[in-house]
Structure formats: C-alpha cells, structure tokens
Amino acid sequence: MTEAPRLDRQVCFALYSASRAATAVYRPVLEDLGLTYPQYLVMLVLWESEPRGVKELGDELGLDSGTLSPLLKRLEAMGLVERRRSGEDERRVVVHLTPTGRALSTRAGAIPQRLADAAGLSGEELEQLRTTLERLTQALHRAH
Template sequence: MSTPTADWLRLDQQICFSLNAASRAFGGVYRVVLKDLGLTYPQYLVMLVLWEDGELPVKRLGERLRLDSGTLSPLLKRLEAAGLVRRERSARDERSVQVRPTEEGLALRERAVEVPRRIAAATGFELAEIEELRARLDRLTSALDRAAAEG
C-alpha cells in the first residue's frame, strides 16, 4: 500500500529526519564511549583515517571525511595541541600540509579497539544487520551524490 500524497509532508515520513535523528543518537552514544579517550566524534573519525592510512595530505583527509578545510583545520589544531597528530608542510609542495599520527596518537589506537564493539552493542543489532545497514547507507550516499552532481 502506498503512502497518500498528503502524508509525504509528515515529519515521520521524511527519511532525512530519520537519518538525522539516528545520527544525533549515535552522537550521544559516541560522546559517552569516547570520553575515556579524550576525543570528540569528529576527532575520532580523523584518527580512524590516520590509523588506517598513516600520513596524508590535509586535502585528502578532508575528502575521505567529507569535511571542508574550515571544519577540518580546527579539528587538526586541537588534535595537534593534544599531541596526537603532527602537521607539516610538504617538502615537495609547500602549499600542501601533511598530517600524521604521533607516537601518542598511534598508542591511542590500542585503547580505541573497544569503541566499535561498544557502539555495535548499543545498536542492539546483529553484526549482519549492521553490515547490511552500512551497505544500504553507502548505496544511498552514492545515489544522493549522483543526484546532487546532476543538479
């Protein structure tokens, strides 16, 4: 049975609202889980990429995280002040800034290993459900990126 057109403008019918509400709920759980690491959720995402890729140009890091430089720069500044990352101008291209985890930043990875397990447990989902949801969200993101690019 399809939804009547008049109901399309109901808040509870908006997928964007459901995704936003879920994102905010995740934020609340991450705030609790990351407290012991001394990281905010955006800082955690930066560290995840650096633990995975090592040293990266700031531009590439922003692309991976889908963050602009105005958002990413203050994050990196705070992580650098905390001793977790180091930023340096590239020797090959002085316009480019490289960022890499410090020894302390790399050591934090060991303490962060439990974060995904705790988040998964908080969802109440089985691992297969989480993987399926992530795959669907990736497909949704790709479709929305294509739609935005097409105008």
C-alpha cells in the same frame, strides 16, 4: 487532495535521529579518550593509513578546510598529530600521528563494538545497514 508530509515517514529524519543516537552512544567513550566525534573520525582515517595530506583527509571525511583545519589544530595541541609541509611539495601539508596518537588507537578499539551492542543488531545486519547507507550517500551526491 495530497496528504501533508509526516515527520515519522521521512527518511531524512530517521537518518538524523539515528546519527544523533549513535553519537550519544559514542560520547562517553570518546570523552574518556578526550576526543569529540569529528576528532575521532579524523583519527580513524589516520589510524587506517598515515601520513595523509590535509586535502586527502578532507576529501575522505567530506569536510572543507574551514572545518578540518581547527580540528587538526586541536588534535595537534593535544599531542596526537603533527602537521608538516611535504618534502616534495611545500604547498602540501601532511598530517602524521605522534606516538601518543598512534597508541590511542588501542584504547579506541572497543568503540565500534559498543555501538553494535547498543544497536542490538547482528554483525550482518549492521554491515547491510552500512552498505545501504553508503549507496544512499553516493546516490544523493550524484543527484546534486
């Protein structure tokens, strides 16, 4: 007889729980910045390199336009980004940081360390975990 699956042995539940716990650690800092976690992810991508096309942002974050558009609209209303039509291709919308959005990166700089401190893992352990999770994500994307 096959044993019934147990919740405490499911990788999917461990990932779900870890994600929720990490987001909870970020929440107070993000609230101070006036950002939600998804908005923070958009800003991270733009702080790395901007301007970015809306499609490019969606591809990098794994978000469809129905999810990304309201995020960008809210960030624009907050004065952190501007959406503009591309000069080369009028069909393409490009997202630029405003000076306020750019300045916010300084205040957000300590956020990754906060997670590291809360996790109690060394930098090497966190890097190994991130690498493993990226490999898992890539494999699962290929599987479907």
